Amino acid sequence: MNHKQLQYFLALADTLHFSRASExxxxxxxxxxxxxxxxxxxxGAxxxxRDNRSVELTQHGKAFINYAQSTLANWRQFKSECVDDNKPLTGELSLFCSVTATYSFIYDLFSEFRQRYPAIELNLITGDPAHSIAEVASGKEDVAVAVKPxxxxxxxxxxxxxxxxxxxxxxTMDCPLKSTIDKHSQGAMPWQELSFIMPEHGVLKERIDRFCKHHHFTPKVYAHVSGHEAMVALASLGFGIACVPEIxxxxxxxxxxxxxxxxxxxxxxxxxxxxTKxxxxxxxxxLWSTAKGLFKL
Incomplete structure (x- = not known):
């Protein structure tokens, strides 16, 4: 058993898809x-x-996740204690973020970090930002980009x-939803009449729920969607309105x-x-230090 195999196992356990895990x-x-x-x-178990259509964790597989995560974490910790300050910093780092964040923040961060530490292997995983904190808390990824809760x-x-x-x-396309929006563009929007594209969970969903409660209506939900980019796509097709970060x-x-x-x-x-640890x-x-110097808010 080697550390690469443990990484492969965790990737497959997360995706339950051989092609995505191999990528x-x-x-x-x-x-x-x-x-x-x-x-x-x-x-030994x-x-x-797995068959031609699906991949599922066995009970042994579910139990093995904790072992694999803790073993890799302990290995990284041990390696960090063996660092020679006189040699270039080496190792690997995984970062989880949305597709939008790769363009808006991570490109500049990785560019600066790469110049300072060229021997470090960087792994970028994209997905729904609502999962960011969970990805880090579970030990799947080292760092993530998240909306502050x-x-x-x-x-x-x-x-x-x-x-x-x-x-x-x-x-902007001609459709019944646009007609309703245009009709009330200068007045109060009839929120209870509009269809909503809602996030499945996370900080953004909490904000929308609070908005609906403040305006005393229950949203008519067309679909619950994972990921901000998909919400924009559905809104552009007239399936409903969406609330997303302007970025x-x-x-x-x-x-x-x-x-x-x-x-x-x-x-x-x-x-x-x-x-924290x-x-x-x-x-x-x-990486944390590089980000502090790059993003001075």
Whole structure:
């Protein structure tokens, strides 16, 4: 059993899809499958149930997640204690963020970090920002970009890197929804008559729920969607209005297909999150320090 196999196992346990897991690990699906099989032989039990259509964790596989995560965390901690200050910093670091964040924040951060620490291997994983803190808290990823919640979980550190207004958007294409929006553009919007594209969970959903409660209506939900970018896409097609950070609109390929509704909006703060104890790792500490110098809020 080696650390690469543990990383492959965690990637497959997270995605439950050989192609996506192999892409994340930068290996071919046959290589990933072979490594998982070798790991199962060494463990002495099946970790996954798999056929041509699906992959599922067995009970042994679910239990093995904690072992794999703690083993890799202990290994990184040990390596950090063996760092020679006279040699270039080496190691690897994983960062989880939305697609929008890669353009808005992470490109500049990785560019600066790469110049300072060229020997460090950087892994970027994209997904729904509502999962960011959970990805870090579970130990799956070292660092993540997250919208600042009202209360940070214990043991999580936060570093602000940006802000963005929250805006409601609707379609620009001719459709019944646009007709309703245009009809009330100069007056009170009939929120109870509009369909909403809602996030599945997270800080953004909490903000929208609070808005609806303040205006005394229950939203008519067309769909619950994972990810801000998908919310913009559905809004552009006239399925419903959506509330997203303005920075998502700026970076979206659908920015000309949506309109920002004339509505007073609030602001959210965006930052990096990591486990407090991970800041003792020189690699994570180096990224944190680079971000502090780059994003001075």
């Amino acid at each position: 994340r690990c930068f290996v071919s699906p046959p290589t990933l499958s072979r490594q998982i099989k070798q790991l199962e032989e060494e463990v 099946a970790l996954f149930l 009202r209360h940070l979980p214990q043991g999580i550190e936060y570093l602000p890197i940006g802000r963005s207004r929250l805006v409601f958007i609707g379609p 998502v609109i700026i970076q979206s390929p659908f920015k000309n297909q949506v309109q920002i509704l004339q509505l007073r909006s609030e602001e959210i703060e965006i930052g990096l999150v990591t486990k 991970r800041l003792y790792d020189p690699v994570v500490k180096a």
